[in-house]
Amino acid sequence: MTIYPQLIIDALKTVRYPGNGKNLVEAEMVEDDIRIDGMKVSFSIIFPKATDPFRKSVMKAAEAAVKLYVSKECEVTVKEKVVEQPDAEEERVLKNVKHIIAVSSGKGGVGKSTVTANLAIGLAKMGHRVGLLDCDIFGPSMPKMFQVEDARPYAENVNGKDLIAPIEKYGVKLLSIGFFVDPAQATLWRGAMACNAIKQLIEEANWGELDYMILDTPPGTSDIHLTLIQTLQLTGAVIVSTPQEVALADARKGVNMYMNEKVNVPILGLVENMAWFTPAQHPDEKYYIFGKEGAKRLAEELNVPLLGQIPLIQDICEGCDNGLPAVLDPASPQGMALMSLAAKVVTRVDGLTQ
Numbered sequence: 001m002t003i004y005p006q007l008i009i010d011a012l013k014t015v016r017y018p019g020n021g022k023n024l025v026e027a028e029m030v031e032d033d034i035r036i037d038g039m040k041v042s043f044s045i046i047f048p049k050a051t052d053p054f055r056k057s058v059m060k061a062a063e064a065a066v067k068l069y070v071s072k073e074c075e076v077t078v079k080e081k082v083v084e085q086p087d088a089e090e091e092r093v094l095k096n097v098k099h100i101i102a103v104s105s106g107k108g109g110v111g112k113s114t115v116t117a118n119l120a121i122g123l124a125k126m127g128h129r130v131g132l133l134d135c136d137i138f139g140p141s142m143p144k145m146f147q148v149e150d151a152r153p154y155a156e157n158v159n160g161k162d163l164i165a166p167i168e169k170y171g172v173k174l175l176s177i178g179f180f181v182d183p184a185q186a187t188l189w190r191g192a193m194a195c196n197a198i199k200q201l202i203e204e205a206n207w208g209e210l211d212y213m214i215l216d217t218p219p220g221t222s223d224i225h226l227t228l229i230q231t232l233q234l235t236g237a238v239i240v241s242t243p244q245e246v247a248l249a250d251a252r253k254g255v256n257m258y259m260n261e262k263v264n265v266p267i268l269g270l271v272e273n274m275a276w277f278t279p280a281q282h283p284d285e286k287y288y289i290f291g292k293e294g295a296k297r298l299a300e301e302l303n304v305p306l307l308g309q310i311p312l313i314q315d316i317c318e319g320c321d322n323g324l325p326a327v328l329d330p331a332s333p334q335g336m337a338l339m340s341l342a343a344k345v346v347t348r349v350d351g352l353t354q
Contacts, residue, residue: 001071005034008041011069015061018054019230024062031081041066042077050082053229053264093202096209097131099235099349101268102228104258106250108139108219111273112240114320115310115341116216117145118327119238122342124171125327128211131166133201134176135228136218137194138187143178146170147323153179156206163206170328173210175201191223198227220250221257229263235349236268238307243272243294251295255302268348269305270295271341274312283333286311305348308341310334 012024024030024045031044045062047055063076094100103119105112113136120132134142143149146169153175155162166173177197181187189197207213215232218224228234237258241251251270258265272295276286289312299306310316313334316326327338 001039001073003036003039003041003070003074005036007070008034008036008043008066011065012043012062014069015058015065017058019048019052024058039071039073040075040077041070042079044079044081046081046083048083051233052082055080056264093231094207094210094213097207097213098211100213100215100232101345101349102215102217102225102234102237102258102265103240104217104225104237104254105219105240105247106252106254107247110240110242110247110251111310112219113141113145113216114316114325115238115240115271115273115338116214117142117320118325118338119342119345120172120212120214121170121325122327122339123212123214123346125330125339126342126346128346129209130171131173131207131210131213132175132216133198133213134174134178134216135198135224136216137177137189137197137224138218140176140178140181142174142176142216143183145320145323145325146172146174148174149178149183151179158206164201164204165206170325173207175205177201195223195227198224199231202231221253225257229265234265236266236352238268238271238345240271240273241295241298242274243288243291245291245294247290248294248298251298252302255304266352267302267304268345268352269307270299270302271307272296272309275309277312278333280314305344307344307348308337310337310341 009025012030015024017024017027020027029046031046034043045059059078063078066074066076103112103116120130124130134140148167148169151167153164153167156165166175239251239254241247255267258267274290277289278286296306316334319326326334329335330339
């Protein structure tokens with residue numbers, strides 16, 4: 001069999017780049033260096049940046065496509081070439097934000113938003129400049145947790161451009177779709193519309209210089225998660241779960257989403273929320289209502305850190321309902337647990353970025 005360059009090109013037309021949905025040829029990602037020596041084939045694929053999260057999966061897909069559409073006898077060598085734009089730093093979204101952390105959960109009802117709010121405030125209490133973006137388009141809860149439900153962000157002119165000014169409270173800059181919709185009405189948006197709203201809150205807001213941007217993501221894995229991954233350079237992800245087996249099964253999927261080679265976002269660690277119940281009248285007693293140390297075992301299984309075990313205490317729930325997150329009282333048991341969580345997140349981020 002004689003192999004021609006056009007056969008290679010036709011095969012690569014079947015491989016799509018997840019970053020823009022185009023095939024490799026259409027996206028002009030195939031370098032003009034195709035070499036053929038008998039059944040040996042080599043070529044390069046051009047990527048826009050060295051940290052491209054889709055790099056490995058695309059190269060494997062390209063090799064598989066040549067073997068499938070040209071010949072399974074081919075010995076394929078795929079090389080990568082990085083061609084960064086000279087103004088890549090200028091175009092990078094949130095270039096004044098040092099670290100971007102996604103807080104996720106496999107399922108709803110595990111207290112992810114509660115953990116997110118307390119983590120953001122805890123980081124601010126440690127002296128960091130913090131922003132918090134409520135990415136849960138269909139169930140925004142941050143306005144209530146910060147007791148700013150009536151706030152209406154305004155536009156301010158920054159260097160000739162109108163940008164949304166985040167609401168500031170407890171040392172945290174906050175934006176949520178909840179500020180712009182009727183809280184009594186369901187948000188009936190398709191995925192594309194929800195994703196565009198998230199991008200607008202990211203790109204058209206005056207976040208300024210931040211040490212940490214915390215993202216309160218929706219439960220599960222969805223279009224919004226992919227939009228965040230493609231739009232932002234995430235430093236890492238924090239996964240929240242209860243000890244319950246049903247929650248842990250979904251938490252495992254959440255971990256897999258970020259660790260998937262197509263995404264490749266580091267897992268900073270797991271948080272076990274509602275780890276145990278302690279009655280106020282008997283502070284030394286622990287009742288494991290949702291199971292015992294399930295998230296701890298999952299963290300050990302996946303070889304990721306357990307960042308904290310947060311007890312099920314009525315004050316945590318009431319504090320968030322009243323706009324007074326528990327971390328505001330660092331002397332309380334729940335406040336100490338949440339401040340410890342914030343400190344461990346900082347340690348993990350420092351370890352990854354040094």
